[in-house]
Every structure is written in C-alpha cells, then in structure tokens.
Amino acid sequence: MAGIVVQNIERAAAAVIAGLAAAGVATVHEAQGRIGLLASRLRPIFPGARIAGSAVTISAPPGDNWMLHVAIEQLQPGDVLVLAPTSPCEDGYFGDLLATSAQARGCAGLVIDAGVRDVRDLQAMNFPVWSRAVFAQGTIKATLGSVNVPIVCAGAAIDAGDVIVADDDGVCVVRRADAPSVLAEAQAREAREVAKQARLAAGELGLDIYDMRGTLAARGLKYV
Amino acid sequence: MAGIVVQNIERAAAAVIAGLAAAGVATVHEAQGRIGLLASRLRPIFPGARIAGSAVTISAPPGDNWMLHVAIEQLQPGDVLVLAPTSPCEDGYFGDLLATSAQARGCAGLVIDAGVRDVRDLQAMNFPVWSRAVFAQGTIKATLGSVNVPIVCAGAAIDAGDVIVADDDGVCVVRRADAPSVLAEAQAREAREVAKQARLAAGELGLDIYDMRGTLAARGLKYV
C-alpha cells in the first residue's frame, strides 16, 4: 500500500487557519465537540509556539526518513508536516538540515509521533516541533512510505489538508470541511468566556455563575 | 462515599508555611525523615515556582472537574488545591478560567495527578501547577466527588490542611501537626549545610568532611 504521493490536496482558507491558530488548541478542541486531540505524549520542543496549518501527511517506516524529503516538495507556505511511523519508533527523523529545507518552503512546523534532533538549532531557527521524543538516533533512506495519504498520528485520524492546531497544550486536528464552523464556534466560545473571566477574576464563584448549587444539592452533595 | 464537602479545616500557621516554602522540597523531605514525596510524574508546568500552602483536597471522578468549582469556594488565601482522580486519568481538568477563579480567592497553586491545559495562560498569570500531564482533553460535570476528605495523590496520603511544599524538585506533603517541628529541623539542616557547602566549594572532599574513609575501607573498598 505504501509508495503513493498525492500531489494536489485541498486546503482550508488562510483566514480560517489563522483564526484557529489564534484560538489555540484547548478552545478549538472544545469548539468541535471535544474531539481531535493527539495523544499527550506529543510535546513541544520549546515553549511558546502557536501555529496552525494544513497537514501534509507522511506515513513512514520505522527509522526511515526518506519520505520527509518527498513531502517537503509538496509543501506550500503555511503547511504543517505531520509524520506517523508505521510502527512505534522514537528515532530522530528530523534535524536542522530538513528544518532548513522545510522552512525555505514556508513550512510552519512539524508534528511527529517519533523523535527529532538538533533541537537547539531548531529553536534558534524558530522552527516549532511537537514530538514524542528528542533523540539523536539517525535514520536511513531505504524503504518507501507515502505522502498525503490518510494517517493515524498519536491516536488521531488525519487526512492531508486537515488543519493542524498546535501550541503549548499539545496538538489538535480539525477536519478541513469543518474548519470554518469550528472557527466560528471557537470565536463565539472565546467571546462568552471574556465576560465569565472578568466575573471570576472579581471573585465571583463558578458555583454561582454557572448556577450549580441546586444541581449539586439534588445529586446529594453534603456540606459538613 | 463520595459527595462530602468538609468546610472547616485546620491549617498550619502562616509563618510555618512560609518557612517550609523557603526551605524547599528536598530539604523538607529530608527534615521529616525522607517521607511525604509525591511521585516524580508530577512536574511543574513552568520552572521557578516555589510555594507552600494548606491542602484543600479534591477527590474527583475520571474526566469530571465539577468538584473543582466546589473546592474553590473552600479556599482561603494561600491554600493549595490538591486533586486526585479516583482512577488514573490525564484529562485536562483545569485551565485559565478555573485558575482565574482560584487566584481571585488567593490560591497559591494546584497539585494534580492528572492533566491541565491553557498552560501558556497559567504561566502568564504566574499560577503554578504541578501535574502529570499537559493535555487539552475537556472534562464534564456529571458526577459528585468530595472536597477536604483524605486522599492519596500520586502515591502520598494527604489530609485537608496538611502543608504542601512544591518547587522545581517536585511536591512534598507535611502533616499539619508535624509542620512546626519539620520546619525547625529543616532550618537546622540548612544551617548545618552552609558550613559544609563552603568547605566543599573550597575543594575539600566529602570523604573527609563526613569522615568516610575508615568505614569504606572496613567495608572492603579497594583502590587499584
């Protein structure tokens, strides 16, 4: 089944992608009904990055990073590389050379359910990565994988062109077709939260703002 | 058994709590006979925080953060929220809204054997958290837990009002009744270490300062 490169993928509108980046992972995840999170083992290699972009997906054999070179050619500015190994692997598929190449093509970052290396250089370049490991173990270029095929990355199903949102909370995927409506709901949610946040900051309690006292009593909560 | 909120808990004296914060986790742990550490899976979401406070304990169902709202009402300034799920869970129970609310009540921080989210906001607010995961997974509000009952959090037994000490080394609990004597021993220990540190910095060896050479030889250590 491996050995396929899908060249023309559809992407969400740039404004939608930018809006999702601004909303961030936690809000987007809530806005789309609490789905789409990648497993918490994916962590940023440095703090502070907030990105969103269209997924260029990579299915790669364990310990073989050949398909990254293939995938980089498929990048358009703002895209996010998303790599899932075909069996669990923490080898360092990606380092400063590949990051230089990806960044030159406008790549916004990498999400990888495996390892990366040269992390100091990547931070200096401000090339963000979310990975399961930092590990210098080298990889080979011997076996085909595929690019822009559907993958499962860190427990989430991802199609090429889906929107990847990533920040210090982790990584979330939004189906391309759902992106506009998820953005609308995310922005509505943020608007609703502004008022609540002000009331909470003033010392008002969630118990009152959300009117929970009656329900809690009905369920049998006892104060002693 | 769930569904209880204990409203009036006793706390250690503020000066004792402040002293324990200054001493830090490693010293306090040693001073009380090497007990009370929470498991190393609890890590700070940002470096540099050093706190101590009285535990407001929360026993919560997996994936259900309802009791956090209940617990926040029980906070007094300087308290620390301590949440243990009733079965293993890494969902994100706590984010910027709850942190805003807790901070408005004077909460010093959160210790949670589960996940948190909005970690960039929490750092911007300087609201410290020690958690087992950063994970945006949302939680529900459907099932009762309890507040200020005895819990086991990350392997340590904690009663409401016990003193929680947390810093970059992790988290330690001091029984409320023991807090004054533990502080005294911690401060004595620190005083003893000042002199030793100066001698070690001058190049003197622990082998000599602690007079270990004879014991080592008696045990059979051989230099070759």
Next chain:
Amino acid sequence: MAGIVVQNIERAAAAVIAGLAAAGVATVHEAQGRIGLLASRLRPIFPGARIAGSAVTISAPPGDNWMLHVAIEQLQPGDVLVLAPTSPCEDGYFGDLLATSAQARGCAGLVIDAGVRDVRDLQAMNFPVWSRAVFAQGTIKATLGSVNVPIVCAGAAIDAGDVIVADDDGVCVVRRADAPSVLAEAQAREAREVAKQARLAAGELGLDIYDMRGTLAARGLKYV
C-alpha cells in the same frame, strides 16, 4: 564484584574532547556510525548546556549515593561523572552539595540513569545534568559500589575515560581510542553540511541535492 576504585584512567586529549563538544551529540553519533547513544529517557535538567568530558564511571546500588563521594576524589578538571544504578532507580542521588564538591574539582557535568534534586540550585550554579528523573527522594550511604569500572548506563556500554558528549539532544559516548578519528569524521561531516544547508536554505530540494528521484522511481513511488 563491587567495591573497586580504579584510580588512574586514561583520557582522550583535551583538544579532541573540546572538538567533540563543539560538534554536538547528533553529529558525533552520525560520525561514528550511528552508535553510542544513551536512551532518550536521559534529559537535561535545563536547556542550553553543551559539554564533553572523560567519563568517571560509577556503579551504585539502588538508592545509595555513597560512591559519588568516592568518585569525586577521582575527578580531574573537565571530567564527567556517569552513574548507573545496579537496578532501576529514580531516587535523587545528587543535589547542590555534591554539585558544589564536583564543580570545585572541575567536573563538567553529570550523566545519571536515575534522579537528581535541587535542580534550581544546579541551574544557578550552571552545573549541567542529564538524568532520567527529577526526584527529591533521599538516598543512603550503606553499600559499596565501584568507580571507574565498565558500566552500562541507559543502554550504552561505557568505560572509564571514554568521552561523553551531551547537549539538548541527549548523551552520546565515544570510545576513548576512537575519539580522534570520530572527531575528524564529525568535522568533515560538518564541513559537508555547510554547503548543503546553504542550498537547502535557498529552496533547493533534498530530492535534487541528494539525487533521489531516480531511486524513488525505481522503488515504485507513484505521484498521483
């Protein structure tokens, strides 16, 4: 078998060690044929450190840091302490007092397949550590281990006097006898990469620079 301290170990030349530090873990690992990495569970306690030094090895019982005192006496300026427990352990073997002592002897850092504590102090002292855990759990001084004997640390076989290279990517060991040739190959590799990096930064593709298109086609890669 325990209870041995080897006093006079051979070390690689200082210039070679310095060169390996400058090359860094990923390059050194590649330069010596992709061997010698320690497991990815060893992580730096603070970012940014880059060191290399001759290994002073320690085989220590679980939860017993006595041999660290013995090892510190064996340090020469620039050496790196490398500790492997004889059974898996994450206790905090090492903190600010031992770091003060080691630093006074010129120690460049610690690599430990166990825990450390006082990490804020260690960072303030700029004493780098790569460890599997940060954990304040205290240790005892009751049982002999050995110093400067062959050990296996985090999955890598290490002899006293081997060169340890450590940075944000992790830790790598270079056999003492191989150090000069590995350095030469690492520097050659870096030289080769400079040109490639410039071409990649200019937007040229790895597919072309490394002439991969033919091979990929021959293996059956299909663009659709």
Next chain:
Amino acid sequence: MAGIVVQNIERAAAAVIAGLAAAGVATVHEAQGRIGLLASRLRPIFPGARIAGSAVTISAPPGDNWMLHVAIEQLQPGDVLVLAPTSPCEDGYFGDLLATSAQARGCAGLVIDAGVRDVRDLQAMNFPVWSRAVFAQGTIKATLGSVNVPIVCAGAAIDAGDVIVADDDGVCVVRRADAPSVLAEAQAREAREVAKQARLAAGELGLDIYDMRGTLAARGLKYV
C-alpha cells in the same frame, strides 16, 4: 458529534471472515502490506483464542460504559465489539454481565483500548477479550458516545463492518472491501510458507532458500 448510532452496517462475507480467522494476525498483517495492526498494548486476557468478526465500533467517554449496552443491541452473530475511549482510560468498562449479554447475541469477542474485569468469569465463559489493562475500576452511565462510527482504536483507524482478526499475537483490522483480496493473499502466503517451513525444518538455511548470500556480500558483510 457524539450521540449517533448507525444501525445498518455492511459486513464481509462469513466465509471470508472465517478464512481470516484461520490465517491469523501475523499472516493477515503481512498479506495486506504490513498495515492495520493495533498497538501491542492490547493483550488477550487468556491465551489460545483466535477470532475474526465484523467490527461494531464504540466511541465512549472515559470511565463511562453506557454505549456498550447500546452497541450490544446492534450485534449480529459473529460480530466483534471494538471500543475506543475518547481520552486515555484503563477503567474496567466490561465484565461478566455485559459478556453474558454480548455472548447471548452471538458476539465473538471484545477489543478494547481500556480495561476489563471479571476476567476469570470471562475465561470460564470462553469470551475472549483483548484489552490494555485488567482493572476492576467501575464505570458510570452518564454521557453519550456513539456506535458504529469511525474510530481510532489503539492507533488503528477502524470503520464499522471492518474485519477484526485477533489471536495471541494481538489484533489486526482489515478494511471490509479489502477482505476478500487480503484473504486470497494470506492463503497464497500460507501455501508458499509450507514448503519453506519443511526445508527450514530439514536444516536448510534461510540464507540459501532466500538466496541472500550475494546481496549480503554486496552490501559489505564481512565474515571474520
């Protein structure tokens, strides 16, 4: 997005399913190009079971087994229940009562990326389960999930009606549409292996049967 039950799903032919069960996980996985394995954390609760069946998929909240009751109504004889929690969870979703109910409907077994309990009873009933944990932790019935929607279970994407193959080696999914061709390839593969197995049993070497000596020499393998 939760709260959907798809009632009429298509299934592969019974003879195809039976053939895949007989071929077993390792052969089926190879026959379809080394894809479709669920993560190795799923293990059988007792040895010796070999099943295949059409997936009735369940997406369930953490710690909430309500949807299992809903799913059981959708079972047809020979089907396999496949449950993925929406966030990581090892609670015991399934025990003897649910197994009795499922077995009464002809269910062939359960694949669950969470926990089960009453495992002694399940073995006595000969109801096979592949799970990530054995854990008695009870679950609630408070929140909707979905049945027969696409899920990701233990890292594999599964649609309702896909064929699940499970034995002592783990669990593999075969896309419904691919099942006949995968079976054909699996049987061809088994036929090819019979002859090889006989030659290997007679002491002939894989090096010779597969004619590897030349390739190994060409790659530079040296005998010393």
Next chain:
Amino acid sequence: MAGIVVQNIERAAAAVIAGLAAAGVATVHEAQGRIGLLASRLRPIFPGARIAGSAVTISAPPGDNWMLHVAIEQLQPGDVLVLAPTSPCEDGYFGDLLATSAQARGCAGLVIDAGVRDVRDLQAMNFPVWSRAVFAQGTIKATLGSVNVPIVCAGAAIDAGDVIVADDDGVCVVRRADAPSVLAEAQAREAREVAKQARLAAGELGLDIYDMRGTLAARGLKYV
C-alpha cells in the same frame, strides 16, 4: 519515622474475610462505592488465585527486604503481607525462602508494589503474589522500615488489619471497620445480579432490563 513494629493489630472476623474472598475484587469494589482499588500495575504471578486476609503492612526502603523477616513474625494464619517501598522499586524482595517461611505461618499471600522472584517455585507452592514486576534482582538487609504502620501501596491507603481482597482482577482494600457492611452489600449485589444474568443470558437487553431507552433518547441519542 521508620523503625516501628506494631505488634497487636485488630482483624476483621474470619467469616467476613471469607465472604469477601468469595465475592471477589470487582464486586467488593462496587459494593463499597467504587473505592479501594490498588493500581492496575499489580498483577498476579499466576492465574486463578482468589484470596482475602488481614493486612500485615510493611514500609520498606528501596532494594531492602529486611522488614519482611520482621513482618513474618507478626503473621497470624490467613493474613496477607502488603509491602510498599518508600521510593519506586522493582527489585525482587521476595522468593521461595521467604514464601516458605510465610506459608509456614499461615500467610495467605503477598501484595507488593515491587518485584518478586522464584515465581515458578511460588506457583508450585500455591503461594499467590500480586506484584508490579517479576525481577530476580537481589535485595539487601541494611536499613530499617516499619511493620503494621499505615502505608500507601500502589495508590491505595492501607492500615494494618484492613482486609485485602485479591484475585485475577487485581487487588482491593476494605477498611476493617467497613468489612461487615461491605460484605452485606456485596452479597446483596450478587443476589441482584443472578436474576439479571439469567435475563441477559436469555438474550434480553440491558437497554430494557435497566430501562435506559428513555434516558438515552432524552440525552439526544440518534439512531440513523
């Protein structure tokens, strides 16, 4: 704090203990409100054992099994040894000699959040153990711990004399004072389940037996 042996502990009535053993872990856990489970990392070293007994608790240093000898003297027939190391450890604290000694005193089994060894001998002796690891790593006898003090074992708080219930599903603790009422509830629960099991076995659905259809519809479950 270590160095204490509490000699006279109270125990639950033998009939109550026997009743809890017969009910088993899952039922007992449910009967007492879904509390008291030890973490799922504790697994039986061989299948089929079902025991209950009064806890003789042991707090032991990492890699030091001295206190097991002390604890064995405190055993009365039917008791269960429960060992928690003071820091995480998987060394083999217990093997055939200690099992022989414990069995000679009437010990019903061992629950240990660490390792054991000689597991083939233990199975031949029919001495059941629930442990986090099987590991031959030897331990020393150098440092005091305590016997029959409160401990936290695999995440559960246990006092000496509490009732330990263990079977293939894992381990559960019942507070000594609660044991009679928990048994009564467990037996009532089992009685209730007999009828349900018969109905389920006859093919009736949980959806109907538990009258769930209305609630599901009210929550918005849609059949498509």
Next chain:
Amino acid sequence: MAGIVVQNIERAAAAVIAGLAAAGVATVHEAQGRIGLLASRLRPIFPGARIAGSAVTISAPPGDNWMLHVAIEQLQPGDVLVLAPTSPCEDGYFGDLLATSAQARGCAGLVIDAGVRDVRDLQAMNFPVWSRAVFAQGTIKATLGSVNVPIVCAGAAIDAGDVIVADDDGVCVVRRADAPSVLAEAQAREAREVAKQARLAAGELGLDIYDMRGTLAARGLKYV
C-alpha cells in the same frame, strides 16, 4: 561499524551450562554477586521454560531482521540467540519460520529486546522466547547489522559465547570465563538453602535462623 560476522566463538563447557540452567536465574544472579540481570521488561512468551546456552549475539537495525538469518548459520546445538536492536523497537523480528530454522540447528531459545510473533506456534514447538513485546509488526531485510559482536541487550553487556540463563524469573548473563566459578557458587548456595528451607518450613523464623534480632535492636527497631 556494522556488517561483521564473527564465526568462531568460544563457548563454556556443556556441563557448566547445564548446571547453570538447573540453578536458575535468581540463584545464578546471587551467586555471581548480583550482577548480570537483563531488564525486567523481557518476559517469557509462555511459562515453564528453563534454559541456558551460549550467546550468539545479534546487533540489528530497528525493524530489520536480516541478521537473524545470518546468525542462525552460526548456531551450534544448545546456543541461545540474543538480539538487541540499535534503537528501541518492538517490531516482531521473529516468528514460526525463523523458529523452525533455529530449532533445526539446535537452538535452545531466543532472548530479544524487541517483539516476536506467531507465539502460539512457538509454544506448540516448545521454542522458548524472552521478549519485550508480542507484536505482529513485520520487519524488512535492507540494512546490515552484526553477529557475535559485543552488544548491550536490555541493559546488560553481553559478549558472544557468554552464558545466557533464562527462566520464569527473567534472563541473566554470565561471563564465559566466570561460568565455572559461578556454577560452583550457585550450587554451594543451593546446598546451603536446603537446610534453611527445611527450618523455615517448620516454622522457625528468619529472624532467628539469620540471627537478626540483635542487629535490628541496635539499629533502633521498636516493638510497640
């Protein structure tokens, strides 16, 4: 560095190897000073096997089992295959075909810090394996490794010709040169234990047999 096959290795005497198998892992580990255990993550794929044999070592790339074919040619009757991947990997390197081939050459078993598959067949053939995973994931034959070179397997350094002892407790390595003396000590140890076991079985306490009461009192143990 890869690409080497060492053809003539020295082996320990058959009688010594047989004696070590009879002594078993726990006794051998103790007899050689508590060294040489492989990590507890290696578990037998079926219970009851007890073997010892000379190590034919394999260093293999991740996900590539080519070198197993090469290694099988180097087997002599009674040898044990020992495979360490060059980076962490749980793919299924070994199944029924390779086992047939290895068994035809007299191989006593396999120790592998990776995965295996066809475990039901392997049990039927009575071919014992100690592995870190059971996983059907297929491997490729594309990259050279080495045979009979020094390796680190599951944390233990192993040279070709060292004696591997494996049973239900795990795996231990004995240096070839040490094998006769380790066997002698193991047998002496077993002889000493026979008498102790009889006294313990008769109800005598370890506290008395090992004369511990005085030491415990001197250390401060208090009975209350």
